[in-house]
Structure formats: structure tokens, C-alpha cells
Amino acid sequence: MWRFLSTLPFYILSLPPNANAATYKPVLPPSYPLAVRNPYLSAWVPGNQVANLPTATPQFWAGQDLSWSVLTRIDGTTYKIFGAPAALTGSVDASLVSAEYTSSHSLFTLTAGPITVVLDFFSPVSPKNYLRQSLPFSYLTVSVSGTASHEIQVYSDIDESWTGQSGNTVGTFNSSFKDGLSIFELSVNEAYLYSENSESQALWGENVFASKPTSSSNLSSEAGSATSVRERFATNGTLSGATTFSDGYVVSLAHDLGSTSNSSVTFVVGYVREAAINYLGSARTGYYRASYPDTGTAVSYFLDDYTSAYSESLASDAxxxxxxxxxxxxxxxxxxxxxxxxxxxxxxxxxxxxxxxxxxxxxxxxxxxxxxxxxxxxxxxxxxxxxxxxxxxxxxxxxxxxxxxxxxxxxxxxxxxxxxxxxxxxxxxxxxxxxxxxxxxxxxxxxxxxxxxxxxxxxxxxxxxxxxxxxxxxxxxxxxxxxxxxxxxxxxxxxxxxxxxxxxxxxxxxxxxxxxxxxxxxxxxxxxxxxxxxxxxxxxxxxxxxxxxxxxxxxxxxxxxxxxxxxxxxxxxxxxxxxxxxxxxxxxxxxxxxxxxxxxxxxxxxxxxxxxxxxxxxxxxxxxxxxxxxxxxxxxxxxxxxxxxxxxxxxxxxxxxxxxxxxxxxxxxxxxxxxxxxxxxxxxxxxxxxxxxxxxxxxxxxx
Known part of the structure; x- marks a missing residue:
């Protein structure tokens, strides 16, 4: 399709290294929205990092780095897919094939050995469905496919960079919900209500990281040292279940898909503020809380709503x-x-x-x-x-x-x-x-x-x-x-x-x-x-x-x-x-x-x-x-x-x-x-x- 050529002089046009090795649909933008739902849940990845997505660093909208990693383990070999550290023993970088954005999805397709991996960062835009639109969560779906079956595990983690104040984080873990839902919550210890840090991140409320097993996956979890947790997954394909929260530690979830040629799992990232707005001295909260007043039921509903939200997004995007x-x-x-x-x-x-x-x-x-x-x-x-x-x-x-x-x-x-x-x-x-x-x-x-x-x-x-x-x-x-x-x-x-x-x-x-x-x-x-x-x-x-x-x-x-x-x-x-x-x-x-x-x-x-x-x-x-x-x-x-x-x-x-x-x-x-x-x-x-x-x-x- 014909495209308007830039009016800028050729000598100031530039593309990131290796940009031509992948395809970009419809174009390569300055930054891709990953989890963008409200002023405090707003994660992006700069366009000039996408060619090297396995080691790219996502950012809060104001520019500060966030930690959000995705790894896959295929027949015992660990592949870095997104946001992974440069040093991970025995790991291999996946290769970006394509990147695409729609009005509600950012999709990245990579090859990891014999498997194709698709990351779908999906932030629903459902402005007439106030329940769906007000939920302070975003989806990351990791899909794997190949021509033959392989033993596959999928891992993701985040850390306290999402809370707005590193070095003063407290965490909880809960896996007692229906359907095996597991939720980590991270927050700033004794944060002031309605407070922000100097870079516009919320300091009150709870950052949420969650998932639940599918009919064909087993879900494990761990909170601990980033190095040790990632190495454990790379070695074993599963996590220990330990919940040690400390400065610089990650909270992680891993799905063991067993032997498969085609499967997907979904993670949830979010930021919950029960008292969301101070309006003339009275607290106002998210619309969704009239139906789902606690985080567990809200996240559970959000995951259950995925199919409906996804179908709506395809129609609306088109x-x-x-x-x-x-x-x-x-x-x-x-x-x-x-x-x-x-x-x-x-x-x-x-x-x-x-x-x-x-x-x-x-x-x-x-x-x-x-x-x-x-x-x-x-x-x-x-x-x-x-x-x-x-x-x-x-x-x-x-x-x-x-x-x-x-x-x-x-x-x-x-x-x-x-x-x-x-x-x-x-x-x-x-x-x-x-x-x-x-x-x-x-x-x-x-x-x-x-x-x-x-x-x-x-x-x-x-x-x-x-x-x-x-x-x-x-x-x-x-x-x-x-x-x-x-x-x-x-x-x-x-x-x-x-x-x-x-x-x-x-x-x-x-x-x-x-x-x-x-x-x-x-x-x-x-x-x-x-x-x-x-x-x-x-x-x-x-x-x-x-x-x-x-x-x-x-x-x-x-x-x-x-x-x-x-x-x-x-x-x-x-x-x-x-x-x-x-x-x-x-x-x-x-x-x-x-x-x-x-x-x-x-x-x-x-x-x-x-x-x-x-x-x-x-x-x-x-x-x-x-x-x-x-x-x-x-x-x-x-x-x-x-x-x-x-x-x-x-x-x-x-x-x-x-x-x-x-x-x-x-x-x-x-x-x-x-x-x-x-x-x-x-x-x-x-x-x-x-x-x-x-x-x-x-x-x-x-x-």
C-alpha cells in the first residue's frame, strides 16, 4: 500500500539497529502500548528497542524503567522472549519476526527454536461497558505453536519498579481462589493516600500480577531473588512456591504446558486503588467495585471475561x-x-x-x-x-x-x-x-x-x-x-x-x-x-x-x-x-x-x-x-x-x-x-x- 513519504531531509531519518530484520504493521511507532488502562497503569516499550525485544526494557509512560520479563523453555532450552536480563545461563535470544499494533492490542511474533511465540499485550478499550473499562488490569497472552509437539513452559515476572518506590516494598501472595488463580500484590509500605512519586507513579494502592492454570497447564509461583528465580525456571521449568519478598526481588509465575504443539496462557498485570480519587474530600473508587469489591474476585472476573473482551476488541479494532x-x-x-x-x-x-x-x-x-x-x-x-x-x-x-x-x-x-x-x-x-x-x-x-x-x-x-x-x-x-x-x-x-x-x-x-x-x-x-x-x-x-x-x-x-x-x-x-x-x-x-x-x-x-x-x-x-x-x-x-x-x-x-x-x-x-x-x-x-x-x-x- 502506498505510504506518504516523510518531508524530513533524508539525513535525519533513522531506524533502530536491525529494524529491517522484522516487519512492522502498520508502521514502527515511537513506542508500543503494553498495559495502558489509567494514569497509573501505563507501561510501554520504546519502538527502537523492539528489534531486540528479548532484552528490551519496558517503561512507565514518564520514561522510568519497569521490570517485566517473559521466558519460554522448550525441550529444556530456555529462550528469552521479552524484557529478560542479558545474563541468563544457557539461555538463547528469540528472534523477532513481526510487530503489530491495533487500537487495543500490541502483538509481537518471535521464533524460539522450533516454536513460534506470540506476545499479545491487550488493554481493552470498551468505553460503553463501564465495568470492563474501569477494571484496572491488562492482559498479556503468550501463545506457542509449532509443527510438532514439544515440552514447553512459559514464565513471566515483574518487580517492585511497578510500585513507584523501590526499597520500601511489601508483598503478599494468595492462591486460594477458585480455578487455581494465583495473585501477587506489591505495595509501598505505609504509603500516603493519594500520593505520587516525582515521576508520576502512584505510591498508594497495590500492584497486581496474576494468572490461573488452563485446562492443559500446571501453574507454579515464586517470589525471590531475580537471578535465582529465573535460573530455577531455566533449569527445572517450574518454580519453588517460596514467597520471599525483599528489595530487588521478583514475583513470578510459570505455566508448564507439557507436550504440546499449540497452546496459550494469560497473565494479568494491574494497579488497584480502592480509594482512587479524592473528590472534594470524599473518596471515589473504580466503577467495577460495585460488582467486584475485592481484588481476588475482580481479577478472577477479568480473566473469565477475556473471551468476550477479546471478541469485542477484534470487532472494534476492525x-x-x-x-x-x-x-x-x-x-x-x-x-x-x-x-x-x-x-x-x-x-x-x-x-x-x-x-x-x-x-x-x-x-x-x-x-x-x-x-x-x-x-x-x-x-x-x-x-x-x-x-x-x-x-x-x-x-x-x-x-x-x-x-x-x-x-x-x-x-x-x-x-x-x-x-x-x-x-x-x-x-x-x-x-x-x-x-x-x-x-x-x-x-x-x-x-x-x-x-x-x-x-x-x-x-x-x-x-x-x-x-x-x-x-x-x-x-x-x-x-x-x-x-x-x-x-x-x-x-x-x-x-x-x-x-x-x-x-x-x-x-x-x-x-x-x-x-x-x-x-x-x-x-x-x-x-x-x-x-x-x-x-x-x-x-x-x-x-x-x-x-x-x-x-x-x-x-x-x-x-x-x-x-x-x-x-x-x-x-x-x-x-x-x-x-x-x-x-x-x-x-x-x-x-x-x-x-x-x-x-x-x-x-x-x-x-x-x-x-x-x-x-x-x-x-x-x-x-x-x-x-x-x-x-x-x-x-x-x-x-x-x-x-x-x-x-x-x-x-x-x-x-x-x-x-x-x-x-x-x-x-x-x-x-x-x-x-x-x-x-x-x-x-x-x-x-x-x-x-x-x-x-x-x-x-x-x-x-
Whole structure:
């Protein structure tokens, strides 16, 4: 199949050693998701290590190493399959044949002597099944096959690197469950509730490693010194059953499959937090605990649910690939398949920990990688296309804790702030609000976001009654936009790293569309009229345009810093006008933008505005979706820029959403040492849900 060739110069393209010895489907990404279910269960393996998978080192999303090994023993010879130490007496490295990712699976095929081994790292994405989606576990299935029968044993282990604090770990082992289920639990001794380490790993709760025997396997276990445990398996093909927990030790499980030519076993890795979220001083827990309140029954159910979850994943993976291909081609499909687990893996689906009331659902989203805020509106907003397409109720359930907090009045009781809050907690999982009114104010940004998100939910579901319940709040923020949306004092917008500015054209566009959305949502035509008047000023009368009327400037009006004709912004905020067919701006606005963006294409992409040397994967997808034109050339330009960045071999973090597009000048943002095509700081953020912007144009609730 034809693929778009990278726009990067040939001399900066690279592939990891031996990458050509294996095949990669659909492409070799920066990092493969392994166990990605929530902000604290998020394990990946860098793409440049996959060619040498037997000794690769998996990582937590923030980059710290995790220990997770897989060995197979075939007719007495031990083969290193994944994450194994370089020194293991008498062992042989398996050889990678292929690596593949879908929206819910990462699959690696290796040869180990006469046997083919497939590792299937499966993190279910089941957003309409709250029980399945909320379970804080992920599967690893190891399948073996050959042309003849062989004596085969399969082994896996993890260690305290998963707990977030090495050197202070306590462990338990339990094998008294039905069907022979065996569970190890590791935790930090006397950890503080709701605490993280400096690298964003949870310190409270329990890391889980489990499996149960199949009808054709015997399961053994051991906790002990990594060297001795692995050597014992390599020598005997079984484990001693000892449970010695100490610093640097591993917990391990091994299946003896006997003589077989085709078999598989499944391991479970997870991270349980009974008190998962602190919402205004009350604990909230995972939705699944209403049905399975203890770890043993939850893990047992998770394993029993494997067949059903697997079948669902095959259908969902295929549907997403087909829809993405039809919407914008194979490069777009490659991007969405790698996006999905990451977006859903930023959230926890919760209910109250005391009542376990499943009618009281709240979803909490972590602002991963940037600053850890809770339910940041300008994180929910850029991510919302994925929820709009796959699970519209997610929009409501993420807004609920925000709106319920705002209704308490605690946000404004000591101040005159009439705009919407930025987030409901400085750092996840503490959603404790900002009663002192100290937060990162983004007045127009968040006031527009909350209205547009509410409209998106109602548009997708028809649930106007929910919006009417909070109409007083939405009216308050619409009134703020009426007075402050086109007369903007100095303030921050979503790209806060660039600093505050007055009269930001992109913000004024958001205000115009949000006012129109409010008017249509609540049948209040005067608000729509105001939004239309803003658009008329910005576009028709040219307030926001350069003198030649080719593009929107970064700032409008007089006495501004970035109001020259050469200054520009990629006005991604205009996307919702297209998505909802509001017609706030005339059609000629979009053809103007589609013609302009290609003229500012840099070496590796379009910088997000004239101040910076970097581009954004999700905002450019928004801009592309709002850029009609001949053969969708501008839309595809943006998609292909992201695909080239994703596949150029220069990056290893979980899908970073920002990369250097042009040589830096050492100015406001960026510098002359920036690597063109290299990622810029962010990792694993749920905002990549914005990649679904093009697919969202096909309609809501497509799954």
C-alpha cells in the first residue's frame, strides 16, 4: 500500500539497529502500548528497542524503567522472549519476526527454536461497558505453536519498579481462589493516600500480577531473588512456591504446558486503588467495585471475561481501521490506531467509595505529562472528538465533577470571577477544587470550552435535560463571553507555554462559536446574534485578518505585539463551527485557511503560530478537518505531517503530541538546538483524542 513519504531531509531519518530484520504493521511507532488502562497503569516499550525485544526494557509512560520479563523453555532450552536480563545461563535470544499494533492490542511474533511465540499485550478499550473499562488490569497472552509437539513452559515476572518506590516494598501472595488463580500484590509500605512519586507513579494502592492454570497447564509461583528465580525456571521449568519478598526481588509465575504443539496462557498485570480519587474530600473508587469489591474476585472476573473482551476488541479494532481508512486514508488510520489506548488510558471511571452507587458516575481525566491537573477543561476539549465518536457520555461524566463543584459556589465566593474554572485540582488524583481562587486562569478559553463541550454532548445524545440542569452556569459563562470575548485583556489560552496575550484571534473565534452554540442549545437567539457579530468583525470586516485577507493574524486590533501581517495562528478553534454546521463564519473563511496553511509548511510541519518552532498533532488535526479544498490537500498535509513525525525513527516516548517543525531561533519558544522532527517535552497525553477530529465529521456515536 502506498505510504506518504516523510518531508524530513533524508539525513535525519533513522531506524533502530536491525529494524529491517522484522516487519512492522502498520508502521514502527515511537513506542508500543503494553498495559495502558489509567494514569497509573501505563507501561510501554520504546519502538527502537523492539528489534531486540528479548532484552528490551519496558517503561512507565514518564520514561522510568519497569521490570517485566517473559521466558519460554522448550525441550529444556530456555529462550528469552521479552524484557529478560542479558545474563541468563544457557539461555538463547528469540528472534523477532513481526510487530503489530491495533487500537487495543500490541502483538509481537518471535521464533524460539522450533516454536513460534506470540506476545499479545491487550488493554481493552470498551468505553460503553463501564465495568470492563474501569477494571484496572491488562492482559498479556503468550501463545506457542509449532509443527510438532514439544515440552514447553512459559514464565513471566515483574518487580517492585511497578510500585513507584523501590526499597520500601511489601508483598503478599494468595492462591486460594477458585480455578487455581494465583495473585501477587506489591505495595509501598505505609504509603500516603493519594500520593505520587516525582515521576508520576502512584505510591498508594497495590500492584497486581496474576494468572490461573488452563485446562492443559500446571501453574507454579515464586517470589525471590531475580537471578535465582529465573535460573530455577531455566533449569527445572517450574518454580519453588517460596514467597520471599525483599528489595530487588521478583514475583513470578510459570505455566508448564507439557507436550504440546499449540497452546496459550494469560497473565494479568494491574494497579488497584480502592480509594482512587479524592473528590472534594470524599473518596471515589473504580466503577467495577460495585460488582467486584475485592481484588481476588475482580481479577478472577477479568480473566473469565477475556473471551468476550477479546471478541469485542477484534470487532472494534476492525471497525476503527475501516472508518479511518474511509475518512482519510491509511496514514490517518495508523495515527488513530495508536491514539486510542492512550486517550482512554488517561481516565478513571468512578463511583462513590462508600455507597458504590453506579448511578453516580464521574470520570476523572489527568493532565498527564504537563502539570497533572484534574479534569482540565482545555484537555477535555481538545480530546473530545474521540469521546464524540466512540462514547459521547464520557463528555458528560467528565464535566459532572466540574459543574457540581462550580455549583457549590466555592470557586467564586471570595472573588468576582465570572468566568469558568480551568481545572478542579492542582494535581491528580486530588480533585479538591480551588476554593482560594488560585489557579491558572484562562477566562475566554475555559468559558468557551465548557459551553462547546455541553453542546457536543447534547448533539451526540439528545440529552437536553442534562444541559438544562446546569443552564444557570452556562448562562453565566455565555454572559462573560458577550462582554469579554471580543475585548480580551491580557490572558492565557490553551497553549499556555507561549505566555499571555491580549486580543488573541483564536480565542475570539472560540468565543464567537461558543456564543452561537449557547444560543442554539437554549433557543436564545440574542447570544447567537452576538457570536455572529463577532465573526463578522473578525472576518467579514477584517479585524482579525492580514491586510491581504489571506489568513487570521495571531492578535487583532491595535497596540498588540503580534498583529503584523506576517504574524499568524493556526486557528484550530474554528473546527467546531464545521463539526456542528453552525455557519458562524462564512464558507469563504475555510477556503481561505485551506489555501494559506500550505504556504507556512516548514521542514517537518506547520508551526502552531508565528511565535514558535513546534507543531501540535491534535490541533493540526482540528485545523485540517476544518480545511476543505481540492482533494482535501490541506487536510492531508496536516495528517501526513503527523504521520511523518510518528514514523521518522527519531522519537521513543508514548505518542508525544508536540514536535519541532522548523529550525528554532532561540526566541520565545524553542531554540537553535531543537531536533527537527523530534518531540518537544510532552508524553502520553490524552489530548491525542483530538486526532479523531476528521472522523468526527462523519457523525457522533459511531461505535
Amino acid at each position: 471497525t476503527l481501521e475501516q472508518k479511518a481508512l474511509a475518512a482519510a486514508g491509511s496514514n490517518y488510520s495508523d495515527i488513530l490506531l495508536l491514539t486510542t489506548r492512550q486517550a482512554y488510558g488517561g481516565a478513571d471511571i468512578t463511583i462513590p467509595n462508600d455507597t458504590l452507587n453506579t448511578t453516580d458516575i464521574m470520570i476523572f481525566l489527568k493532565e498527564i505529562s504537563s502539570d497533572g491537573n484534574v479534569n482540565t477543561l482545555d484537555v477535555i476539549f481538545p480530546a473530545f472528538p474521540i469521546w464524540y465518536v466512540m462514547s459521547p457520555d464520557y463528555i458528560r461524566y467528565q464535566l459532572e465533577p466540574v459543574l457540581q463543584y462550580l455549583e457549590t459556589g466555592l470557586w467564586t465566593q471570595l472573588s468576582s470571577k465570572s468566568f469558568c474554572i480551568h481545572d478542579i485540582g492542582t494535581h491528580y488524583p486530588n480533585a479538591t477544587g480551588h476554593n482560594n481562587q488560585i489557579e491558572e486562569d484562562m477566562p475566554v478559553e475555559e468559558s468557551g470550552n465548557v459551553i462547546l463541550l455541553a453542546y457536543a454532548y447534547v448533539q451526540a445524545t439528545g440529552d437536553l435535560a442534562w444541559a438544562e440542569k446546569y443552564q444557570n452556569l452556562f448562562t453565566k459563562y455565555a454572559n462573560f463571553l458577550v462582554t469579554g470575548g471580543l475585548d480580551e485583556p491580557v490572558q492565557l489560552a490553551t497553549n499556555d507555554c507561549c505566555g499571555p496575550l491580549a486580543n488573541q484571534t483564536n480565542l475570539a473565534i472560540k468565543a464567537a462559536i461558543a456564543l452561537n452554540a449557547y444560543g442554539k442549545l437554549f433557543n436564545a437567539s440574542s447570544y447567537s446574534d452576538t457570536g455572529l457579530s463577532f465573526a463578522n468583525e473578525l472576518y467579514t470586516k477584517g479585524l482579525g485578518l492580514d491586510s491581504e485577507r489571506t489568513h487570521f493574524k495571531l492578535q487583532y486590533g491595535t497596540n498588540v505585539t503580534f498583529g503584523n501581517d506576517s504574524d499568524y495562528a493556526v486557528v484550530f478553534n474554528i473546527y467546531t463551527d464545521i463539526l456542528f454546521n453552525f455557519q458562524t463564519f462564512p464558507a469563504s473563511t475555510y477556503t481561505m485557511l485551506a489555501s494559506y496553511y500550505p504556504t507556512i509548511q516548514g521542514v517537518a510541519g506547520v508551526p502552531l503560530d508565528s511565535r514558535v518552532d513546534w507543531s501540535s498533532t491534535f490541533w493540526t488535526n482540528w485545523a485540517g478537518a476544518a480545511s476543505p479544498g481540492k482533494d482535501n490537500e490541506t487536510r492531508d498535509l496536516f495528517i501526513n505531517d503527523v504521520w511523518s513525525y510518528m514514523t521518522n525513527g527519531l522519537n521513543t516516548p508514548p505518542f508525544s503530541d508536540r514536535w519541532f517543525a522548523v529550525p528554532g531561533s532561540g526566541g520565545l519558544v524553542g531554540g537553535s538546538g531543537d531536533l527537527i522532527g523530534g518531540y518537544d517535552a510532552w508524553r502520553n497525553r490524552p489530548v491525542v483524542g483530538g486526532h479523531f477530529a476528521v472522523l468526527a465529521l462523519e457523525g457522533a456515536d459511531q461505535f
